[in-house]
Amino acid sequence: MKTLIAYSTKTGNTKKVAEAINDIIPFSDLKDISQVESLDYDLIIIGTWIDKGTADEKALKFMKSVENKKVAFFFTLGAYPNSDHAKDCIKNISKVLEENKNEIIGSYHCQGAIDPQLIEFMKKTFGPDHPHGPNSERIKRWKDASTHPDEKDLEEAKNTFKKLLNL
Numbered sequence: 001m002k003t004l005i006a007y008s009t010k011t012g013n014t015k016k017v018a019e020a021i022n023d024i025i026p027f028s029d030l031k032d033i034s035q036v037e038s039l040d041y042d043l044i045i046i047g048t049w050i051d052k053g054t055a056d057e058k059a060l061k062f063m064k065s066v067e068n069k070k071v072a073f074f075f076t077l078g079a080y081p082n083s084d085h086a087k088d089c090i091k092n093i094s095k096v097l098e099e100n101k102n103e104i105i106g107s108y109h110c111q112g113a114i115d116p117q118l119i120e121f122m123k124k125t126f127g128p129d130h131p132h133g134p135n136s137e138r139i140k141r142w143k144d145a146s147t148h149p150d151e152k153d154l155e156e157a158k159n160t161f162k163k164l165l166n167l
C-alpha cells in the first residue's frame, strides 16, 4: 500500500511521532506537510500539533485538500491525552476529514512539550484565574507535558499503527 505520512510541527514533537510511525510502515513517504506535492497515495496519515483545540492552520489547510481518501491522523497536544479537550480535538479533526468524504481508519495522540516561550507568555500575561493562567493545576500539566513525547508514547504510536495496518 502506497502510504504518505504528512506532518505539521512547530517545535518538533509531532515530527518525532511521525518518524516513529514511519519506522514501522514499509515504503512509506514521510514529508513535512508544506512539502507534499502529490496526494496519489492509498493511505494518507496526517500528523498535527494542536492549536486552539484543533489541527494547526497548516494541517487544517492540508486536510481540507484531501478528498475521498483512506486517512488516519495523529496529534500531539499540551493537555492530557485522556482529557475531554483531547476528545474534542479528535472530534474536531474527524469532522474536517469527514466533510470531504475521507474514510478515517484510526488515530493516535499523546502529550507534547509546550513551547517554553508560550509558557513564559502565559505566566506573565494572565492571572491564575484566567483559563490559560498559571494556577497549580496548569503548572503541573505544563510540567507533565514537558517530557513528551517520550519513548513510551513513540512505542504506543508504533503499536497503534501496526495494529491498524495489520503489520
Ligand SMILES: Cc1cc2nc3c(=O)[nH]c(=O)nc-3n(C[C@H](O)[C@H](O)[C@H](O)COP(=O)(O)O)c2cc1C
Binding pocket: 008, 009, 010, 011, 012, 013, 014, 015, 048, 049, 050, 051, 052, 053, 054, 076, 077, 078, 079, 085, 111, 112, 113, 114, 115, 118
Ligand atoms: C500557539 C499554541 C497554541 C496551542 N494550543 C493548544 C491547545 O489549544 N490545546 C492543547 O492541548 N495544546 C495546545 N498547544 C500545545 C501544543 O499543541 C503541543 O505542545 C504540541 O506538542 C506542539 O507540537 P510540535 O512540537 O509538533 O509543534 C498549543 C501550543 C502553541 C504554541
